[in-house]
Amino acid sequence: MASRSTPSSRRAPGRPVGSVTRGTTNPNRLRRMDRWIAATHGAALRRAEAPVAVDLGYGAAPWTAVELLARLRDAAPRVRVVGIEIEPARVAGAKPYEREGLSFRHGGFEVPLDGGARPALIRAANVLRQYDEEQVAEVWARLCARLAPDGLLVEGTCDEIGRRHVWVALGPEGARTVTFATRLGSLERPSDLAERLPKALIHRNVPGEPVHAFLRDFDRAWAAAAPYAAYGARQRWIRTARALAGDWPLVDGPRRWRQGELTLPWEALRPVG
Incomplete structure (x- = not known):
């Protein structure tokens, strides 16, 4: 997508914020990011009373959300994962995979959660690749504003089978670190x-x-x-x-x-x- 309009300016009233991604996904694609999240953010997830983790833009298949739940529960047994996708057909296709602690819903960068809950984690992998560089700061700010006080946003990119990955970790205050993983x-x-x-x-x-x-x-x-x-x-x-x-x-x-x-x-x- 080459448009230089902002995610907000493209939003029709009542519609999710953002654009549909290609949806490419593979099992275990995000394992490196997940392991890092569990290791570095697990303590914060355990401290949270009812931690919610969001897999934002999980793609054409729900594998990454299913795997995120399993990996995070090794570190924080009470965590729940909500997969959010802007493409309604992908949400419908993921519904059969719902289980205790895992649900899917239609949405975008506004991160819609029940009761306006603030997530302890938002993972947005391979979502911003299609956007212009000038749009990143707005998306980061929007997502960081949705985080719980001790929450974490992890935004990055990897190859199709997860061998190479670079991500930025952000708190409510903004960007904190950059991780290279291979x-x-x-x-x-x-x-x-x-x-x-x-x-x-x-x-x-x-x-x-x-x-x-x-x-x-x-x-x-x-x-x-x-x-x-x-x-x-x-x-x-x-x-x-x-x-x-x-x-x-x-x-x-x-x-x-x-x-x-x-x-x-x-x-x-x-x-x-």
């Missing part, structure tokens, strides 16, 4: 992740932008760590992360690095201008 055995060099940068960053991978400098340094550290490949891709990744930490403010450590992840503050990669 199946290490499939990685030739870290800058291969550039094609999965979220919409807020993908057009900023050019000289003079922080994300471009980071991916350049990431590749250099990966190349310097080549001798560690003899011990496996995981050891090479960990060594690469240790080297990067000398110049970039990484916010995670070896426990997450071992999962093929690496996280930085949003401020370190925020676009210039």
Whole structure:
């Protein structure tokens, strides 16, 4: 979609906010994001009295919402998942998969929940790719305003089978971190992740932008760590992360690095201008 109108300006009265996505989905596509959410946000979900997690724009099939419920309940047994889709036919197709703790409804960026409930988590994966970069800030602000006080928005992009993924984590106050995640055995060099940068960053991978400098340094550290490949891709990744930490403010450590992840503050990669 090439329109530069905002999601709000495209909304007819009483209709959901947003546009229909391609709907591409596969089982286990979002497993890396789900594992990270469970590990980093599980405690907040457990503290919540009646935590609701939203799978926003789950696509043509409900697999990602079904899997999100299973993975989050390992960390927070009382969590409920609501899959929200702007395409009514997709909601109808998902209804047979409803069960205790899992429901589906028609909606968009307004995130309609019973009683105006505020979600403890909104996951929006591969949703904003079709939007213009200029629209991202408005969508982020709208979704963050719907969060519970201790809530989290995770917005990002991955490939079709979930080998490579980059996402931004946001709280009610705005963007917090950027995470790069990959199946290490499939990685030739870290800058291969550039094609999965979220919409807020993908057009900023050019000289003079922080994300471009980071991916350049990431590749250099990966190349310097080549001798560690003899011990496996995981050891090479960990060594690469240790080297990067000398110049970039990484916010995670070896426990997450071992999962093929690496996280930085949003401020370190925020676009210039």
